[in-house]
Amino acid sequence: MSNKHTILSALKQSALDQHAMPAMDVVANNDDLVGQFNASLNTVAGTLHSEGGLAALQQAVDELIQQNMQVISLLDGIKGNRQVPETAHDLADIDYAVIPGDLGVAENGAIWVNQPSHRVTPFICENLILALAKDNIVANMHQAVKQVALQPGELGLFIAGPSKTADIEQALVVGAHGACSLNVYLY
Structure with a gap:
């Protein structure tokens, strides 16, 4: 028997018995989900635009285009000035990306x-600009994880604000590893 098999066999014999996960009954605060979402989004350096819906989003995109910004839109009904490229390498000069959000979480401002x-x-x-339906905001992550699903090969993630880090000299740096800003438009 190889060393690898010896180690794996020993680990298998010392493994703990399986135990059922404890029941977690979390009472959700469903009062003013948009207000909670806005407050949470502000704490993670995001900005919520709750008035005007998709028309306000298209107006904002048009203003960005007038400022010679490169805007790509993956949201049906919102038109940027750049087409979705064949390869991801052609995204290197994109100033703004408009992407649909599927689910918002009021307790932490995250968007699936x-x-x-x-x-x-x-x-x-x-x-980054995310568009989110007002009806798709839930109170907490316990509710959110029950509603999200991925098909094999798909990427799904929760985005909570722009990229940020605070590990450099204890100073918060926004935009260190990704988008420098996050604007969320509710419709």
């Missing part, structure tokens, strides 16, 4: 994004 096209899009753009 099921990203079917280029996986790098929310991370490589300078600024």
Whole structure:
């Protein structure tokens, strides 16, 4: 028997018995989910736009285009000035990416994004814009994880604010590893 098999056999024999996960009954605060979501989003350096819906989003995108910004939109009905490229390498100069959000979480400002096209899009753009239906906000992560699902090969993730780190000299740096800003438009 090889060393690898000897070690794995020993680990298997010393493994603890399986125990059922404890029941977690968390009472959700469903009062003013949009207000809770806004407060949480602010704490993670995101900005909520709750008035005007998709028309306000398209107006904001049009203003960005007038400022010569490169805007890509993966959201049906919102038109940027760049097409979705064949390869992710062609996203390197994108200033703003508009992506649909599937589910918002009021307790922490996180938004579930099921990203079917280029996986790098929310991370490589300078600024991220997410569009989220008002009815798709839940109170907490306990409710959220019950509603999200992925098909094999899909990427899904919770995005909570722009990229940030605080490990350099105890100073918060926004945009260190990805998008420098996050704007969320409710519709």
